[in-house]
Amino acid sequence: MTRSSVLLEKRDAIARIVLNRPAMGNAIDSALAHELRDACRDVVEDDDVTVAVITGAGQSFCQGSAGFSGLTPGVIAERQVACAIADIPKPTIAAMNGDALGQGLELALACDLRVAAEGARLGLTQILEGTMPWDGGTQRLPRAVPRGIALEMILTGKTIDAREALAIGLVTRVAAPGELDATVGELAAKLAASAPIAGRYAKEAIHQGMDLPLSHALRLEADLAVLLHTSSDRSEGIRAFLEKRTPRFKGG
Amino acid sequence: MSAFETILFESKDGVALVTLNRPKVLNAYNVQMRDDLYEALGLIDADDEIRVVVFRGAGDRAFCAGADLTEFGTAPSQAIARQVRFERDVWGRLLGLRQPVIAAVHGYCLGSGMEIALACDLRIASADARFGLPETSLGMIPAAGGTQTLPRIVGPSWALDAQLTGRTIDAREALRIGLVNRIVDQGGPFDEAARLAAHLASRDPAAVRTAKEAVVRGLDTTLDRGLDIERRLALRMALRSAEN
Structure with a gap:
């Protein structure tokens, strides 16, 4: 199957998923959504991949949903894709090379880490078109930033720039013009240098634990930590630390 | 005043002061410190005279630089490690204290040390404080509550960034993202923490x-x-x- 709307590139342990309809601002239609879900599945199943980066070709990250005549159950079923990203058990990074609007920002919200290029605009703009966010935005934005700010963004549809996004914690890094690839590459390499299982368990502990009462969440953390005692990478990590050298993780 | 091997524990005017006291090894958390803290926290919980608790680290260089891996790296078995974690639940005890708990943080505050600070209610840091959870780069995950306490304090975005990268967070950034309540620019954070503790202890x-x-x-x-x-x-x- 040829992927045209979405490119999937792999180098070392890092997969890059590129939204690739630059002439359309990488707007999401059902074909793109379908290919993006396929790319996510590929990343899940490929044991050699330990980190995934999602970015856009051209000037935009993703301008949102491509035009449709009316929001119907069919449109939602065909185009919802954020859960496929959130379900990747490996650490994921949204590299917002340009605007991330509407459903475009919803994709980024499904990633673990968000980096924006200076000049990018971010917003859940659906209200301006008479609809509302329907790919996780009403749930993930208020979990990522303070509730009052999330409500303002969703109810007014306003967009913010990369600096404001950093100030409210919607992104954790901003890259100067032309430096996004370097910033994200360094970040991805750092994640890829961790023990893969530890990275996955840390991600699981945070995401699942935040949905639990604290006492249950602490048990989940303890259980995952003890389960990690069975991994050879943990023994190697401790040995390397005591011997003051860089660990060589094998993913086991 | 009571005698512990790895901590100093004193209680005066309604304020209990717990000093992590292994300065030669940057107050690294070891099995003895776990047992000492477990016991001290039990005393604090049972003592109605204690109105506020302050945690700090001894020496110039660290609040606590993390767990002593020569001890925690080698559990007899997974089943026993899990059993001990729940039987000597020092973190549950710290998080469950009824009194407000203040961490006065200077220097290195890493791994388990950062998790101790995160289990406190308020954090006051000196300008030289350095926070970080480097566990995943060692093939582990934080296991003293950090995967849960950090996102509840700073939100999941910053928590994921800090934990998945294992990077170090300086005092300025810690203040900006809400990890600490205050920074003390000159000198150590303890005087400010003691003032705040005395203020809280004066309340009903x-x-x-x-x-x-x-x-x-x-x-x-x-x-x-x-x-x-x-x-x-x-x-x-x-x-x-x-x-x-």
């Missing part, structure tokens, strides 16, 4: 404990139930005032 202890209870329990459930908890606690306070 029942009001202080009840306010903490309402926030902690309320944030751990739905808003409806949280409001119900607040209502019941406020009613209890009102009845108590009427009796006096």
Whole structure:
């Protein structure tokens, strides 16, 4: 199957998923959504991949949903894709090379880490078109930033720039013009240098634990930590630390 | 004043002071410190005279640089490690204290050390404080509550960034993202923490404990139930005032 709307590139342990309809601002239609879900599945199943980066070709990250005549159950079923990203058990990074609007920002919200290029605009703009966010935005934005700010963004549809996004914690890094690839590459390499299982368990502990009462969440953390005692990478990590050298993780 | 091997524990004027006291190894958390803390926290919990608790690290260089991996790296078996974690639940005890707990953080505050600070209610840091959870780069995950306490304090975005990269967070950034409440620019953070502790200790202890209870329990459930908890606690306070 040829992927045209979405490119999937792999180098070392890092997969890059590129939204690739630059002439359309990488707007999401059902074909793109379908290919993006396929790319996510590929990343899940490929044991050699330990980190995934999602970015856009051209000037935009993703301008949102491509035009449709009316929001119907069919449109939602065909185009919802954020859960496929959130379900990747490996650490994921949204590299917002340009605007991330509407459903475009919803994709980024499904990633673990968000980096924006200076000049990018971010917003859940659906209200301006008479609809509302329907790919996780009403749930993930208020979990990522303070509730009052999330409500303002969703109810007014306003967009913010990369600096404001950093100030409210919607992104954790901003890259100067032309430096996004370097910033994200360094970040991805750092994640890829961790023990893969530890990275996955840390991600699981945070995401699942935040949905639990604290006492249950602490048990989940303890259980995952003890389960990690069975991994050879943990023994190697401790040995390397005591011997003051860089660990060589094998993913086991 | 009571004698522990790895911590200093003193209690005066309603303020308990716990000093992590292994300065030669940057106050690294080891099995003995776990047992000492477990016991000291039990004393604090049972003592109604203690109104506020302050944690700090001995020496110039660190609050606590993390767990002593020569000890925690080698558990007899996974089943026993898990059993001990729940039987000597020092983190549950710290998070469950009724009194407000203040961490006065200077220097390195890494791994388990950062998790101790995260289990406190308020964090005051000196300008030289350095925070970080480097566990995943060693093939581990934080196991003293850090995967849960950090996102509840700074939100999941910053928590994921810090934990998945294992990077170091300096005092300025810690203040900006809400990881610490205050930075003390000149000197150590302890004097400021002691002032705040004395202030809290001067307040009605029942009001202080009840306010903490309402926030902690309320944030751990739905808003409806949280409001119900607040209502019941406020009613209890009102009845108590009427009796006096």
